[in-house]
Amino acid sequence: MLQQFYPQVQHSYSYELNKDMHFAAAHFIPHEDAGKCRNVHGHTYFVNITVAGDDLNESGFLVNFQDLKKIVHSRYDHTIMNDQLEDFNENNSDQFPTTEVIARTIWENIDRFLTSLPNKPKCLQVLVRETPTSYVVYRPKVSGK
Known part of the structure; x- marks a missing residue:
């Protein structure tokens, strides 16, 4: 697994959890x-959450690492991202x-x-690395998205 330091988010929470994972998927940008x-091509995406x-929850976790992996890996691994119609579409550039x-x-x-979840943890940022030299960090605005 890719081991590196990621951009940090300043916060006042007691616990911070980071989960690294990767998945292989194809996509194209319809513009x-x-x-x-614009052509279908693939990447091994590296993700840090x-x-x-x-x-902590009743198990002593902020959130179970496996739950985070399920949300991302099982949804996208070995798929064509454009086919994930609940997440993406070809008619709106924002999607x-x-x-x-x-x-x-x-x-x-x-x-x-x-x-x-009863303990209400917060996702502070998601980093997605598409290639060894290119990545995006998404952080919601403090007042919402």
Whole structure:
């Protein structure tokens, strides 16, 4: 697994959890300005998720690492991202499967899960690395998304 330091989020929570994972997926960007990326191509995406909170659950976890992996890996690994119609679509550029939108969408899916937990941890950021030299960090604005 890729081991490196990630951009840090300043916060006042007692606990911070980071989960690294990767998945292989293909995508294309359905816009004329996307150049070669208009063609179907694949990546091994590396993802880092930062979750923080003050309270642990009844198992002593902020959140179970496996739950985070399930939300991301089992949803996207070995898929064509454009086929994930609940997350992406080809008619709205805000929902094209670009690295920026993938990072935001992962955050939204994780946030939806975390808000259902009694201890209410928060996803502070999602980093998605598409290539060895290119990555995106998504952080929701403090007042919401």
